Amino acid sequence: MSVAAFDSSAVRIAERDAHWMAAALRRAARNTGRTASNPSVGCLVVAPGADGRDEVVARAVTAVGGRPHAETEALKIAGDRARGATVYVTLEPCSHHGKTPPCVNALIAAGVSRVVVSVTDPDPRVSGRGFALLRQAGIEVVTGVLEEEGERALDAYLRRQRKGRPLVTLKLAVSADGMVGRQGEGQVAITGPEARARVQNWRARSDAILVGVGTAIADDPLLTCRIPGMEARSPHRIVLDRRLELPVASRLVATARDVPLLVVGGERRPDGETVERSADAVAALAREASRSMRRAALEAAGAEVIEVDPGALETVLEMLAGRGIASLFVEGGARVAADFLAAGLVDRIALFTAPRFIGEGGIASPVTRDHIPDGFALRQTRTLGEDRLDIYERAS
Ligand code: AOF
Ligand code: ZN
Numbered sequence: 001m002s003v004a005a006f007d008s009s010a011v012r013i014a015e016r017d018a019h020w021m022a023a024a025l026r027r028a029a030r031n032t033g034r035t036a037s038n039p040s041v042g043c044l045v046v047a048p049g050a051d052g053r054d055e056v057v058a059r060a061v062t063a064v065g066g067r068p069h070a071e072t073e074a075l076k077i078a079g080d081r082a083r084g085a086t087v088y089v090t091l092e093p094c095s096h097h098g099k100t101p102p103c104v105n106a107l108i109a110a111g112v113s114r115v116v117v118s119v120t121d122p123d124p125r126v127s128g129r130g131f132a133l134l135r136q137a138g139i140e141v142v143t144g145v146l147e148e149e150g151e152r153a154l155d156a157y158l159r160r161q162r163k164g165r166p167l168v169t170l171k172l173a174v175s176a177d178g179m180v181g182r183q184g185e186g187q188v189a190i191t192g193p194e195a196r197a198r199v200q201n202w203r204a205r206s207d208a209i210l211v212g213v214g215t216a217i218a219d220d221p222l223l224t225c226r227i228p229g230m231e232a233r234s235p236h237r238i239v240l241d242r243r244l245e246l247p248v249a250s251r252l253v254a255t256a257r258d259v260p261l262l263v264v265g266g267e268r269r270p271d272g273e274t275v276e277r278s279a280d281a282v283a284a285l286a287r288e289a290s291r292s293m294r295r296a297a298l299e300a301a302g303a304e305v306i307e308v309d310p311g312a313l314e315t316v317l318e319m320l321a322g323r324g325i326a327s328l329f330v331e332g333g334a335r336v337a338a339d340f341l342a343a344g345l346v347d348r349i350a351l352f353t354a355p356r357f358i359g360e361g362g363i364a365s366p367v368t369r370d371h372i373p374d375g376f377a378l379r380q381t382r383t384l385g386e387d388r389l390d391i392y393e394r395a396s
Contacts, residue, residue: 014145016054017088017116020044021146023056024088025118025153028070031061032153033205034233037324038066039091039157043074045112047085057081069094071103075110082110090118090150092143095133096125104130108137116142118150122161156207156327159347165317166207166328168345170337171199172365173352179362180334187219190354194385199331200225202350204233206329208262208320212310212336213241222251223331224259236260236325240310240336244294248301256302263298264316266307313343338366341373349376349392352384 028042041062049055058081060073071093075082093103093115107115115134120143121127131141151158156167173190174180181188191199203209204225211223216239224234237259239246244265246253252261295305308319320328330340340346353369367373369390376392383389 017142017145020046020054020056020086020088021090021116021118022149023059024090025146025149027059027061028090028153031064033207033235033327034064035062035066036207036326038062038069039154039326041070041089041091043070043090044088045074045078045082045085046088047078047081057085067100069100069103072100072106075106078110082112084111084113086114086116087112088116088145091154092117092119092121092126092128092130093134094121094123094126095129096123098125102130102133104133104137107134108139112139114140114142116145118144118146119154119158120144122158160321160326165314165321165345166325167347168317168328168330168340169202169206169348169350170330170340170346170367171202171332171350171352172337172367173199173354174365174368175358175362176353176355177357177359177362178365178368178371179358180332180337180365181218181363182358183361183363184218185361187221188358190356190358191352191387192354192385195352195354195387195389197227198384198389199352200227200230202329203235204230206235206327207325208236208238208327209329209331210238210240210336211330211332213239213243213245214335215331215333216241216246216250216252218333220251221331222255224255234259235329236262238262238264238320238328240316241265242310244291244298244305246298246303248297253298253301253303261303263303263305264308264310264319265295265305266309311339313339313345317345334363334366341366346373347394349373349390351390351392352387353390354387 024042024044028040031040043060044056045058046054047057058074058077060070062070071089087107093107095102095104131143134141159167172180175190209223223237237252241263242265246263298305308316310316349367351367372392375395377395378390379393380391
């Protein structure tokens with residue numbers, strides 16, 4: 001075989017692999033935000049059709065809730081046609097006995113001949129072992145196909161695995177005069193319907209959404225996804241609420257049985273004991289008792305109360321990662337936004353800018369298009385109705 005012939009067929013194979021991996025990535029996107037604590041992985045089984053051309057015999061994505069994994073679903077659909085086929089999967093197939101048996105076992109048992117992967121799984125139980133076991137079984141393994149796109153698709157999962165905290169997106173809706181709302185006025189419409197739909201879509205693709213108790217009280221928001229047909233995709237809602245002030249009558253608490261609500265409250269002294277400080281021991285006891293009652297009321301309404309100091313944001317994020325939350329959408333208000341930025345815990349800023357003015361009594365945004373925190377670079381700009389969305393990402 002001449003070198004030229006070899007080159008052209010190698011290029012053809014690489015192009016074909018990239019083509020089917022792109023399709024697997026599109027499939028993976030279907031369940032983004034619905035598979036925590038697992039990533040949403042896409043898988044295609046491709047075999048030669050009657051005319052000798054590639055035919056997709058199965059497509060699958062990690063199931064809602066994280067299991068079954070994509071590969072086992074795809075192999076089930078493919079049945080006998082998996083024998084000798086090529087499998088495209090966006091993440092290294094798992095090699096561990098977790099809540100389901102290893103996908104590599106299923107791939108080997110199905111007799112596939114080739115496995116093409118985008119991203120190596122950083123999960124220490126897998127991390128290269130998936131590839132090694134497939135190769136040991138005589139299966140050809142190709143890795144790193146569309147790796148950049150794959151890393152982007154799995155960014156939240158990779159962040160949680162590698163850094164032990166979720167990927168944080170800070171969303172701000174800012175008026176033309178740089179305000180996020182008006183003092184004492186609750187929800188003020190700043191952006192239009194297109195931008196609001198985009199926000200709800202973003203919520204649906206996140207594992208959790210977070211606000212401070214000030215916003216929760218002032219706005220009385222629902223923080224759900226209300227796009228018709230996507231209501232079931234609402235993420236966990238988290239309120240940072242040191243003193244457990246969230247009213248039991250709020251819409252967040254009223255809906256806690258339908259959409260999970262986590263209230264993060266508490267203050268840790270250096271000795272680790274959770275108490276509220278007071279010079280007066282009796283007053284402290286009374287406060288503690290009423291706090292216990294508020295806690296009991298929130299829990300009776302279906303909310304979960306977590307005793308972590310909301311001022312220690314890094315600890316809050318570690319706690320959330322430990323609960324399987326990989327993508328966090330921070331929605332307000334200005335104070336929480338400023339705290340996350342000051343702690344260096346924001347990975348991405350979604351800045352919506354509207355043409356309307358707030359004027360007198362406005363609450364200034366910590367970020368505007370003219371005032372972007374150091375270390376962030378503009379990645380994308382879109383027009384949504386009369387509003388504009390700029391997405392900034394941490395340069396590193
Ligand atoms: C795959 N295919 O579709 C996904 C994978 O708790 P378990 O048993 O479900 O295992 C969780 C781990 O499985 C997770 O950390 C990641 O390594 C992998 N996710 N693997 O082969 C999939 N979602
Ligand atoms: Zn698996």
